[in-house]
Amino acid sequence: MSTRLKEKEEKILQILEKLAQKAAEGTPIVVEGKKDIESLQALSVNGKIISAKTGGKSVLDVVSEIENYGAKEIILLLDFDRRGKQLTKKLIHQLEKSGITLNTRFWIELSSLLATEVKDVEGLASYMETLKSKTANS
Numbered sequence: 001m002s003t004r005l006k007e008k009e010e011k012i013l014q015i016l017e018k019l020a021q022k023a024a025e026g027t028p029i030v031v032e033g034k035k036d037i038e039s040l041q042a043l044s045v046n047g048k049i050i051s052a053k054t055g056g057k058s059v060l061d062v063v064s065e066i067e068n069y070g071a072k073e074i075i076l077l078l079d080f081d082r083r084g085k086q087l088t089k090k091l092i093h094q095l096e097k098s099g100i101t102l103n104t105r106f107w108i109e110l111s112s113l114l115a116t117e118v119k120d121v122e123g124l125a126s127y128m129e130t131l132k133s134k135t136a137n138s
Contacts, residue, residue, distance in 0.1 A: 006135045012113055012128065016043050019106050022075060023047030027103070029075040030066065030091065032084065036077075036121035043125050052078065052087060059087070063094045073101040079120040080111040 020043075023029055028048040031037055037049045048069065052062045066074055076091060078084040092102055110124075118127045 002135060005131065008113060009128070009131045009135050012110070012131070015106060015109050015113075016045060016128075019075070019077075020045045022103075023049070026071070027073050027075055028066065028069055028071050029077050030062065031121050032078050032087070033122070036079075039122050039125040040077075043128065052091070059090045059094055062091065063098070066095065066100065067098055071100065073103055075103045075106055077107050077110075077121055079122075080107075080114060081119045084120065 019029070019040075023045050024047055026047065028050055029040065029045070030050045030052055031040065032053045033051055034054055037051060040046075040049060048071075050062065050065060050069070051057075052059075057065075074095070076088050078088045078091075088104065088107065092104070095102055114124075114127070118124055
């Protein structure tokens with residue numbers, strides 16, 4: 001059991017390190033809300049993080065903000081639940097026309113590893129703390 005948890009922790013940490021590196025290189029990350037931003041920052045993922053759902057933004061507002069940022073690539077890291085998946089699809093549909101490369105690799109990798117354990121980006125930092133304590137105590 002503990003070996004499996006340790007491997008899972010290491011895989012997630014590798015994904016988060018790659019995400020932090022992309023963010024440090026200037027690739028913006030789109031998340032749903034302020035708590036998602038705080039969670040990523042607690043996991044040492046810093047850089048331009050765009051919140052898609054704060055301040056009553058519409059999908060078109062978010063698309064406009066992304067386009068105005070001028071990035072060639074954007075990382076979509078919305079929640080892993082049904083609404084997060086729907087918002088991801090909407091953003092992909094709207095952004096495909098803009099010529100911006102849409103990176104959903106981090107979202108796919110994390111959602112497959114976290115399955116039913118974490119439903120949102122906001123819960124990722126606390127999940128990692130729990131995982132660390134479980135693997136440290138075993």
